[in-house]
Amino acid sequence: MSKNAVLVINCGSSSLKFSLIEPISGEVMVAGVAERLLSKHAFVKVAFKGSKETTPLIVPFDHQVAVNFIVEFLHENNLVECLSAVGHRLVHGGEEYSTPTLIDDVVKYSIEKLSKLAPLHNPVNLIGVNAAEHAFPDLPQVAVFDTAFHQSMPAKAYIYGLPYSLYEAHGIRRYGFHGTSHYFVSKQAADLLGKPFTKTSVITAHLGNGCSITAIDNGKSVDTSMGLTPLEGVIMGTRSGDLDPGIIFHLIEQLNYTPEQVSSLLNKESGLLGISQMSNDCRTIEEAIINDQDERANLTMDIFCYRIAKSIASYMASLSHFDGLVFTGGIGENSDLVRSRIVNSLHLLNIHLDDNKNTDIRFGKSGLISTESSQHCWVIPTNEEQVIAEQTYQLIVGDK
Structure with a gap:
């Protein structure tokens, strides 16, 4: 044994x-x-x-x-x-x-x-x-x-537009999360391409109740959507993602919210749940779209997918070249509707889905879902536990 x-x-x-x-x-x-x-x-x-x-x-x-x-x-x-x-x-x-x-x-x-x-x-x-x-x-x-993979980000990607002293004295900067997931699926993409990881540049979309997008250039994270906390970035299950910071002052000064109420609002009551007023579960919202033709559910899905597509497109500024897009996480791996709506906004990046492959590759399946003439687009189930096991073992063997 x-x-x-x-x-x-x-x-x-x-x-x-x-x-x-x-x-x-x-x-x-x-x-x-x-x-x-x-x-x-x-x-x-x-x-x-x-x-x-x-x-x-x-x-x-x-x-x-x-x-x-x-x-x-x-x-x-x-x-x-x-x-x-x-x-x-x-x-x-x-x-x-x-x-x-x-x-x-x-x-x-x-x-x-x-x-x-x-x-x-x-x-x-x-x-x-x-x-x-x-x-x-x-x-x-x-x-x-979770933050380790993103420590390769350059300063231009992680410094906020705040007084620099706040970074120096208190470490207020962008850190990013879901690092083991982004690392795992980007390495898998390199294997599928038959390229060394150090020469592979992809954008990875980890979509679940928490969502983050990462730009990986030649095997290194160079930008990611989450920041000092997991609240920054795209809309998520219950998190608001990016918003005008002035909204916080408006809530406190004009609507008499306490800081604790604002924190709860942005972290636990917003995102898919807040917009739909229905659920933070993407499956529930999809069912309402398909079965009930629910307009609010449809709007929620449009907002969610548009913000993700916008984030993906912006990361072209971070890459030396582009090998493809990876979907992972509970929503990314299983929702062909979400993937379709996101990629429909990315036609200028020459990403196009094969509808049959997109519908088929769900529930643990892995593979290419793009057309032959398209930039590569994969679904790759994440395996953070495998990364943790491998890295733990490599460390202890190296220490012996």
Whole structure:
């Protein structure tokens, strides 16, 4: 039995995703998710050896209990001896972390300090780190940061039009997120092209409840749509994306919103949900368009797709050459309607879809969806867990 397996942990505020992956072969030995943590309805779903099981969690229903369940499951199935390390998804690494990093007390302190830049993400990511350290005290713990891939952006792409002192003193700049996803699918695109990654230039569109667009020039991220926080950029499931900053002052000064209410409005009540007044789920909006001919749903989809297309087109200014466009993420991989509406606005870039391929390549399928005369356009399912497992293993092997 292989002793190279990496336990990948992605800890959210009320969930904990995990996978046991053999990093060399890419085999997923176990996959699961603990959901509704911190509530009495908490449960764990596990896929193992072709079967899936759901188990309720006992009190106190927290992340440590979820990790304890994983540990017990691994022991019961004689999988602990396979483990070589634990790899953690960390959202914000600031400017300090551009590569996978062994976690120690200094790194944990840095992650905690960076929580001011990602208050919704870094603290809960640390919960997962601490829980895994307690469960596996003898294993290396490795942090793989969402922001790391974007550390290659030039200053002209990440500096805001604010007093430079705010960047120097407080690190207020654009960082970008979804880095492991953009890295994975752009490398896959290079393989499909038969080109070295360092000579491949693509635009990647990670579209899900959170959305980001990235320009990758010769294997390096040179611009991306998210900024200091994941709120900047295109319209998302519940996030507003880019807007006039004056709206914030208007909400506070004229409409008597508190800062907390503004934050909730922009992060949790806007985007697809806010415009449609229906749902943040793209599938629900699509059904309303197709089945009910709902005008607001149609407008919501038009706005969503137009903003994404506009962002993609703008990134031509960032590239030395253009090899193609990649769709990924839950919406990008599964919605032929969204892909069609986006690409219909990109005909001047010579991107045209083959309607049959676009309709067929969904639900885990991967491949080219463009016509023969078009610039390349692919659907490539993302695999952030595989990236974390590979990079974790490469780091610990290099350290031995």
